[in-house]
Structure formats: C-alpha cells, structure tokens
Amino acid sequence: MKYISLALKISITYFLFGLLWIYFSDNAINLLVKDLEKLQFLQTIKGWLFITFSSILIYFISYKLFIQIESKKEELLKSNELLEKIIENAxxxxxxxxxxxxxxxxxxxxxxxxxxxxxxxxxxxxxxxxxxxxxxxxxxxxxxxxxxxxxxxxxxxxxxxxxxxxxxxxxxxxxxxxxxxxxxxxxxxxxxVTEQINNQNKIKTQEELLIQQSKLAAMGEMIANIAHQWRQPLSVISTLSTGMKLQKELHISNEEYEKESLDNINENAQYLSKTIDDFKNFFKKDNNKTNIYFKELFEKTFKLIQSRLKNRDIQIIQNNYTQIRFDTYESELIQVFINIINNSIDAFENISEDKYIFIDVKEFDNKIVIKIKDNAGGIDKNIIDKIFDPYFTTKNEKQGTGIGLYMSKEIITKHLNGSVEASNIEFEYLNKSHHGAIFTITIPLNKDK
Ligand SMILES: Nc1ncnc2c1ncn2[C@@H]1O[C@H](COP(=O)(O)OP(=O)(O)OP(=O)(O)O)[C@@H](O)[C@H]1O
Ligand SMILES: [Mg+2]
CATH class of the missing domain: 3.30.450.20 (PAS domain)
Incomplete structure (x- = not known):
C-alpha cells in the first residue's frame, strides 16, 4: 500500500509538472514569437528540452531507488545471517x-x-x-x-x-x-537438563544416605538406651517368675499373688515390645507426613533418650503446648530434636549445677516456632557460625561426627521448608541467672493446602 501511494504521488507530480510546462511554455512562445517557422523550431527545442530534463530526473530518481533497494537487500541478508547465527549458537x-x-x-x-x-x-x-x-x-x-x-x-x-x-x-x-x-x-x-537432573538425583540420594547414616550413628546410642530401658522390666519379670517358681516348689503358692505376678509380667513384657516398636518406627524412612500432637512428638523423643537424661540428672521443662498439632515427617523431626537435645546433654558434661533443658512451642502467623534452650554455658562465639557445617565438631572422634546439626538443618530447611538458628542466651530461672545455647526452629504450617 505504502509503495503504491508513493508511486502514484511521483507519477501525479510528473503529470502535473508536464501539464504546467506544456501550458505555460506554449503560451509564452505564442506571446513572444509570431513567425510560424520560428515557432515550430522553438516547439521542437522545447520538446527536446522536456525529454532531456525528465530523462535526467528519471535517472536520478531510479538511481536513488536502486541504491536503496540494494542496501535494503544487504541489510536483509545480514539480519538473516545474524538470525541463523543466533539460532545456531544459542x-x-x-x-x-x-x-x-x-x-x-x-x-x-x-x-x-x-x-x-x-x-x-x-x-x-x-x-x-x-x-x-x-x-x-x-x-x-x-x-x-x-x-x-x-x-x-x-x-x-x-x-x-x-x-x-x-x-x-x-x-x-x-x-x-x-x-x-x-x-x-x-x-x-x-x-x-540430563546432567542437571542426574546431579540433583545424586545429591538427593547422598542426602538420604546422610540421613540414614546419621540415624545409624544414633543407633549405637539407641541400643544402649534399649538395653537400659530393658534392664528394669527384665529384672522385674525375672524376680516375679523366680518368686512364683519358689512358691510352687515350697507348696506355698497363693492364687491371688500368682495372678498379680502374671499381670505384672504381662505388663512388663508389653512395655518391652512397645520400646522395640518405638525404636523400629524411628528407623523407618519417612515417606508420608502424619498429623501429630507436639506433646506426642516430644514424648517419643524423650523415650528414645530417656536414659541419657536420667543418668545425668537433667530436668526437662516444657511449656504448655498440649493442644498444638500439625502434619509433619514424624521421625525426621524427632531426629532433629534428639540431635539438639543430645548436644545440650553433651554440653552439660563438666557442669555440676542444676541442669535444665527448656522446650517452648508456640503457634502463630500460620507457623510453629520451637525453642530448645539449655543452661550448659552456650556455644563458643568463635565457632557459632560453623556449627551447621557438615563434619564440624569440637568433640573427639568417639563422641561426635559433626553431622548432627548439619542434618538437622537439612531436614528443617529442605524437607519441612522451615529455618533453624542457634544463639547464646542469658536468662533467669528460679531466681538464678543462667547462660546457655538456644536453638529456634520455625516451620510453616500451610494449613490451607
Ligand atoms: N547446646 C550446645 N552447647 C554448646 N555447644 C554446642 C551445642 N550444640 C552444638 N554445639 C557445638 O556445635 C558443634 C556441632 O554440633 P553437631 O551436633 O553438628 O556435631 P557433634 O555434636 O559434634 O557431632 P554429632 O554429629 O555426633 O552430633 C558441637 O561439636 C558443639 O561444639
Ligand atoms: Mg551433635
């Protein structure tokens, strides 16, 4: 369309110019010259002049157009080449x-x-x-x-x-x-994205392996716990059964006493089987989230580390979080709590005063904030930035591998989309001032989903 109107403009201008030229030049000659022969000669000259002038004009116009076409062609060729190069090199x-x-x-x-x-x-x-x-x-x-x-x-x-x-x-x-x-x-x-996906999968399996590894590392301690938790009920079972046998041998058996003893043995046997279930569940891989009360989560946690706490006379002080419940990977979160509490227990090693671990859980703004605090003296400020690094430990080889907090952070940030931070704190409890470490875990709830 653009080119049609342009061409029309040029030809109309040419037509008008020709018309005006003929009209005015004819009139001028007719006015000036009266001699017919001269008039004819001047008309011929005028014709030639017109043709020469318009030829020169056509020459310049077409020359300019051809130059423009040529440069446009070149531009097109160049942009085509560029496009090809972009497609090829992208x-x-x-x-x-x-x-x-x-x-x-x-x-x-x-x-x-x-x-x-x-x-x-x-x-x-x-x-x-x-x-x-x-x-x-x-x-x-x-x-x-x-x-x-x-x-x-x-x-x-x-x-x-x-x-x-x-x-x-x-x-x-x-x-x-x-x-x-x-x-x-x-x-x-x-x-x-083959390499990218393969690397991601590799990292994922490595992470899973690390989680399993750290669970295995915890297993040694767990076995000691099982042994400890079993000692008491086993000795009760043994005492009761020996007592019953003795009564039978001495023919002094008493039905009432026998029934009571058998009930007691049964109760203790069930307790043994229950502790096995607790440990078995802990070592299972978490694939699905379960809806659980916080109270239950901590009860399960304490069951697994009960003997360590009791042996060292450490008191657990909990706030009232009985009503808070949420969907989570149960055994992974228990593992995090165990790692943090075990660190506090380790930090109490050379402390003889009253030993406390405070657990505080709050739910607000669609998130759960868990604070675990001890009065074991705190974390050295020179290392506090490194404690979440893999294999960072201040303990000797037998006591620590340095993956406890690293794993905990991985679980909280990557599996539960939350965050975990550590700092030192001074606080008062029972009119005494204390100094210790505090771990703050924040987990979003996503209740709308
Ligand atoms: N409550 C705490 N009080 C003082 N220091 C702490 C506390 N928690 C952690 N730390 C410091 O952080 C370091 C790293 O802890 P982390 O749990 O990652 O490894 P670890 O306890 O040394 O070994 P493991 O992998 O067996 O748990 C500890 O070695 C310790 O120095
Ligand atoms: Mg640890």
Missing part, C-alpha cells in the same frame, strides 16, 4: 515444523540430539520417519499447540534415540502464525 536445541508436522528447520544441536549429520536428512520429514521411542508424545504435543493456538511451556520430556541414549529435556513449544493470524507451524526450544 545454547538450546531449536527446531520448527509446519502445521502438518513436517520439519522445516533446526539447529545443529537438534541434529546431534537425534543422531543426524545433516539437515538434508531431516527437512521435509516428520517424526514418524525416525526411530525415536517417544515420537508419539512429540506428535501429540505439536497437535495440542497447533489446535489450541496456545504455547506449551517449560515441561520435562525424554528423548531416547535408536542407540538407547536417554536425554531429559526442558521443552517449550509455541505456535507460529502468518500475517493473517493463522497457525502455520510450531517452534520448539529445548534445554538438555
């Missing part, structure tokens, strides 16, 4: 197809992906011409994009070529439109 796999699924173009990364050496092997063909395991999925995705006229963005797909190499791609497909807004094809852009 760190992405790029291809485009017609709305019938026929390949129209691609970059060499796409050729590499499907094991082709030149574009000739690809152009004009469709996915059905290649031996790729997932070709049905590709065709379906193309159809969805073309028929809905909507892009399909950022989804993961796999490509397994005939030599059985599997690549994982993060792909986006967008419809291609012509000037009239009709879909004429589909453009696909993929990023090869």
């Amino acid at each position: 760190p992405l796999i790029i291809f485009w197809k017609s709305n019938k699924g026929v390949y129209l173009g691609c970059n060499s990364k796409f050729l590499q992906l499907i094991n082709l050496t030149s574009k000739d092997e690809l152009l004009g063909k469709t996915d059905t011409d290649f031996s790729i395991l997932e070709k049905e999925n590709f065709i379906n995705d193309d159809m969805i994009v073309i028929s809905s006229c909507q892009p399909k963005l950022d989804y993961l797909e796999t490509v397994t070529t005939k030599n059985k190499i599997l690549r994982i791609l993060n792909t986006s497909k967008v419809p291609l439109f012509d000037n009239k807004g009709e879909v004429i094809g589909v453009l696909g852009v993929s990023e090869d």
